Amino acid sequence: MERELSPARQAWCAARAKIAACAEMVWRLGADDPRKVVHGLKVGLALAIVSHFYYLRPLYDGVGGAAMWAVMTVVVVFEFTVGGSLYKGLNRGAATLTGGGLAIGVHWAASKAGQTGELVILNGAVFILASLVTFSRFIPVIKTRFDYGATIFILTFSLVTVSGYRVDQLVNLAQQRLSTIAIGISICLIICTLICPVWAGTELHLLITSNMDKLADSLDCCVEDYFTGKEDRRTGGYKSVLNSKASEDSLGNLAVWEPAHGRFGFQFPWSQYQKIGAALRNCAYCMEALNATSHSQIQAPELMKKHLMDACMKLSSKSSEILRELSSSIKSMRSTSSSSSALMAKEIKEAVEEVKRTLSSLPSNYQLSNEEDVEMLYRVKKQSLMESLPLVSFAFLLMEISVKVDAVDKAVQELAELASFEPPAGDKINIPINK
């Protein structure tokens, strides 16, 4: 009936479409990772408990705002991962203790110095300590381990110093505050650890192994795409590896705070995962160049491609096989058997040699089948080398990738040693001894 919508109706429709898109996005966010929804509920629960605690316990009736610190602690300490909550909780506890203790000490010293002296000492102490601790936050080890603690140290020190000037019961106040903060931290950690815990260590473990699988898939697909001319969506999987450094670093830094959980013991060598991540990224850089090569404007003639296809595919499948083997070794936390990895190393070496051999025979075959005349040969060769350029680079990069995969292998072996992986379940592969 209505052909043209009024402007108001149009705006309404546009707004409704936008809201629907938003809702869809939010829904997808929760559906893709329900733990995010659970995290929200956990925070809500922790706050409800801590405020309930506040309503019902007459213990805190006399103290006025002290219970506030429990609420505040829950809000700022509760993080998505257990490691994150532990990092913030322990930092907050320790910083409150040391900051408060130091402030009381300074206060005691200042109280001996008369009215004016007291003001100078208190102000001076706040200025000097705040400056020093703020600067210390730029020191790498403090930045990664104690950044939050440094903030809370300054906060507690300043608050106690300032409020100490008015309130006389400093020690009493400090005691109350510490106990409420301890309650907040305990509620956080209990809920965080007991209800569907998200361990930073496990996340890092999964991130690294999934990145390994993605790289292996990408490698296979990229080579197949190049030789068959198809487009596989999984080819771009390596791109997420390129940008995962930030996540790996943050998860690695949080994982060190976590106690033993699942198959990860106390003092698990999490930093080795970061090294494996770096080795994987080196692989991914080469993959990026490989991908660029396969999309080059210059395209090698089909005949040439066909000639190299088998050797290249063999090499890439060997490399990706190693990556998958390493990934499953990390997943199962069993080291690869030395005989099977020796076999793999041998196979990949052979595959590299085969690519080299095929490359060497490439232009000659191509030409000599066509004509024997040197003059002709000369011209065709000129042409063919130019055309073979991306193909030769492609093969070369594949060889480079096999070198980078070897570096990943070394990093994983190191992890197997540091984390004392179990020995392999039993050699499933029969190794021919005299090959």
Add this chain to the structure above:
Amino acid sequence: MERELSPARQAWCAARAKIAACAEMVWRLGADDPRKVVHGLKVGLALAIVSHFYYLRPLYDGVGGAAMWAVMTVVVVFEFTVGGSLYKGLNRGAATLTGGGLAIGVHWAASKAGQTGELVILNGAVFILASLVTFSRFIPVIKTRFDYGATIFILTFSLVTVSGYRVDQLVNLAQQRLSTIAIGISICLIICTLICPVWAGTELHLLITSNMDKLADSLDCCVEDYFTGKEDRRTGGYKSVLNSKASEDSLGNLAVWEPAHGRFGFQFPWSQYQKIGAALRNCAYCMEALNATSHSQIQAPELMKKHLMDACMKLSSKSSEILRELSSSIKSMRSTSSSSSALMAKEIKEAVEEVKRTLSSLPSNYQLSNEEDVEMLYRVKKQSLMESLPLVSFAFLLMEISVKVDAVDKAVQELAELASFEPPAGDKINIPINK
């Protein structure tokens, strides 16, 4: 005299050495970037002022701990960059206002519901709102722009709801808290902006241009290293480009909060810098492959290298010249003249063609000067192709880099348009019209 040190003395010496190394590191940190030291002093100053304020103003005498919020605000809001402080300050202000307002509303509704109903409503509201807002922190736009605000919203809402149950003067309390927070934010922003301000936007600007220069230097050095066999330390400069995504993203997100400053107007297109950064990283990935190629175990014979040297160096110097030109264009905020960039595009095209030409002539020259026999030729060619593998890949990657540099160029042109760069100062290069 003393040949062997006692264990205690040894431990003391070791500890002293460690402390000295630490002190050296901290000193270097400050000496390399004195702004970090200044930042520490600024925070100290802000805290001293805010606590002074607290001591002297009788205005806050009756309020008890209200001034505490000013101290707390200064500690948590004061960030290294102006953008960071603004982000936190504005988030904190807005979140306190909305969280507090909503809490008072809920409180009013709950007060109509009787003793039990009140408790249920208050607890339910805390649970539901905390869950929802915590989940919303996973939504990308909230994560990058309002993450801190979401935390403070939950904090204020919970605190007001909980404490509201006891204190009757809710509106009065909210007013006090808002005014103290406003005082804290104002002191932060004034000190942050007036004393040696560090602008996130300027930092991003400098990071991008220095990355561009580093890439250009790396490219030149890498090619020179490869052909001359020397090792230049600057070759590794591109490595810092590989890992600068996190810094670029965080600076870019903070820069949008900053007002116009220096040569950067209001609503400067900061996100375009991130796009340029991505284009630079694509370049750096290829540089990584190029570097791997130049360190390959297979080395091309010197004669071959010499043959390709001039063409490769010309191409790489043209690419790095464009990068430097783009960097200086961003630095001076003047667009490159269209005639000079057309000339450059032409030159780089010619350089690519020359590399291709030289590559085509490579094996033929190399062989035909040695012998004419087809049989011999066949064998030598086999050898030479294998040897020329890394060299050919090297040349190919150089061409790929020139393509990636072109993408950087496009991104910079876009920036020039979006940020309305000034026209070029005047064409210094004479362009031959008929070439």
